[in-house]
Amino acid sequence: MKRKEIGMENQKTYNEQQEKLARFAKALGHPARIAVMQFLAKQEQCYFGDIHEELPIAKATVSQHLSELKDAGLIQGTIEMPKVKYCINQENWQQAQELFCDFFEQTICKKIDCCE
Amino acid sequence: MKRKEIGMENQKTYNEQQEKLARFAKALGHPARIAVMQFLAKQEQCYFGDIHEELPIAKATVSQHLSELKDAGLIQGTIEMPKVKYCINQENWQQAQELFCDFFEQTICKKIDCCE
């Protein structure tokens, strides 16, 4: 992990925004997890079983994907014995969307002759 | 890969949009690749060497990350001997942004009592 000796004209490390954005993007980097987010958004009730029914994977795998979304902060689960209700973490999901949108604005092509 | 027997009331497979979105998200799921996209957007000249200088990783690793972005369709490289010029693939990047934005709109909370 070589670092810039003096000057800092190049970052030579990732900033907070880049790390956060990459974290969120990574969490969304699997079709099952995209499907979960979409499903949670449109359901009133969102129990584990319902999510599992929606996906073509074993329940253990569903549980893993949900954990990853949870670890990334995008969803949260509450126990309602004997079920577990999942839903989107609105605060963090809002933050993620803002990060993505800022990123998209940053990456609008400012060059006239982009790559011909 | 169990499939729904009859009825199709559940999808039990991922649709095109979900696959594409996940593919793009995965490509953006590393801070180095976020940094590359940002860098490419703001530079007039974007040669491999410049990108390498900007990142805290070995050139072989940079090359790999660029390949992943290229495979995902987000960037493209053209040889200008002895250099290689990289830039954002505007068409695909546009498409990616649209997919993300549609996704964000889909996942706006429509529930009054989301998760209390």
Next chain:
DNA sequence: TATATTGTTTGTATTTTTGCGAACTACAAA
């Protein structure tokens, strides 16, 4: 107490990702 329901966790296997140094390619210049 035994059983059923609903998920999570564990164990295991396979594949993918990340990272690096060293070797290689392709050309230009000395």
Next chain:
DNA sequence: TTTGTAGTTCGCAAAAATACAAACAATATA
């Protein structure tokens, strides 16, 4: 022809991701 420049590819290693079945936990019910 040798050397230099600019990147890519190869070979390797370690870690993370993906997936499943089986075992487990926590409660409710028979």
